[in-house]
Amino acid sequence: MANSPLKTVEWLTKNLAKDQKRDNLIILDATWHLPDSGRSALDEYREAHIPGARFFDIDAIVDPLSDQPHTLPKARDFAAAVKLLGIGNGSKIVVYDNSDFRTAARAWWMFRAMGHKNIYVLDGGFQLWLANKGRTQRGGIKVDKSVYYAEYNEDLYLTKEDILANIELGSSNKNKYQIVDARAEGRYLGTAPEPREGLRSGHIPGALNLPFSELYSDDGTLLDNDALYERIMAANVNPDRPIGTSCGSGVTACCLALAFAQLGKWDTPIYDGSWSEWGADASLPIEPTTTVEENVT
Numbered sequence: 001m002a003n004s005p006l007k008t009v010e011w012l013t014k015n016l017a018k019d020q021k022r023d024n025l026i027i028l029d030a031t032w033h034l035p036d037s038g039r040s041a042l043d044e045y046r047e048a049h050i051p052g053a054r055f056f057d058i059d060a061i062v063d064p065l066s067d068q069p070h071t072l073p074k075a076r077d078f079a080a081a082v083k084l085l086g087i088g089n090g091s092k093i094v095v096y097d098n099s100d101f102r103t104a105a106r107a108w109w110m111f112r113a114m115g116h117k118n119i120y121v122l123d124g125g126f127q128l129w130l131a132n133k134g135r136t137q138r139g140g141i142k143v144d145k146s147v148y149y150a151e152y153n154e155d156l157y158l159t160k161e162d163i164l165a166n167i168e169l170g171s172s173n174k175n176k177y178q179i180v181d182a183r184a185e186g187r188y189l190g191t192a193p194e195p196r197e198g199l200r201s202g203h204i205p206g207a208l209n210l211p212f213s214e215l216y217s218d219d220g221t222l223l224d225n226d227a228l229y230e231r232i233m234a235a236n237v238n239p240d241r242p243i244g245t246s247c248g249s250g251v252t253a254c255c256l257a258l259a260f261a262q263l264g265k266w267d268t269p270i271y272d273g274s275w276s277e278w279g280a281d282a283s284l285p286i287e288p289t290t291t292v293e294e295n296v297t
Helices: 009-016 041-047 075-084 104-113 125-131 160-169 185-189 225-234 253-262 274-278
Strands: 025-029 092-096 119-122 178-181 243-246
Touching: 009 125, 092 104, 092 125, 104 119, 104 253, 119 125, 160 243, 160 274, 225 253, 243 253, 243 274
Parallel strands: 025 092, 092 119, 178 243
Antiparallel strands: none
């Protein structure tokens, strides 16, 4: 598809054989795992990664003043971190992951929210790379510090206040965002507990549910466009109206934004605080009003 946010394993294999420095090609490993998973993304990267890949830590490149996980940093702080990775504004970036949560999409969105246009996600990620007998290397990568300027794009970012204002607009307002929740159905419905302590169960009032896992094939690649449309329509999402996405902590919401971009809708903002912020604030409304905790007898 023209103007796709994806690059294939075949494309990357071919371009790895070229002079990457000349082509200004940067590969990033943006793998992330849940803290209680027993897995270390950095250790896994050091054990094996695509040749030349640099590790992009979505737990480290964050706003240090926020009490929420993964919060997008200020533009100057993002630029400072990216400089250390040897990335320039003219770099063509291909980001991949080896995560159940398709976390490359989070890095893709972060760069786009900071004004970087020339960034892509490796379709199928590291798992498909290995399945296609792609080469790997061990250890870290030494790079020279670069020059990088970030320019924050507020149109791709939603705050708690934006969500509250969106609720107040009412369902008939054409300018209202359709908030699409990427969490599993049980968490959305409030019938399953949240993995983080202290959070209520349920969803933002009026939000629709499209679990991010439904957007991917068994091999980790994004579904084809027709299948993506089917999933979106089945979730009662109107792709012709404004859309914002949410999830547990702002990670898998980016998978939805990636899917919408694949279909030509590049303007999808992320509610970065997502349920880790909304579910923790008892002053904010939720649906359903009876949560899983209240149903325990």
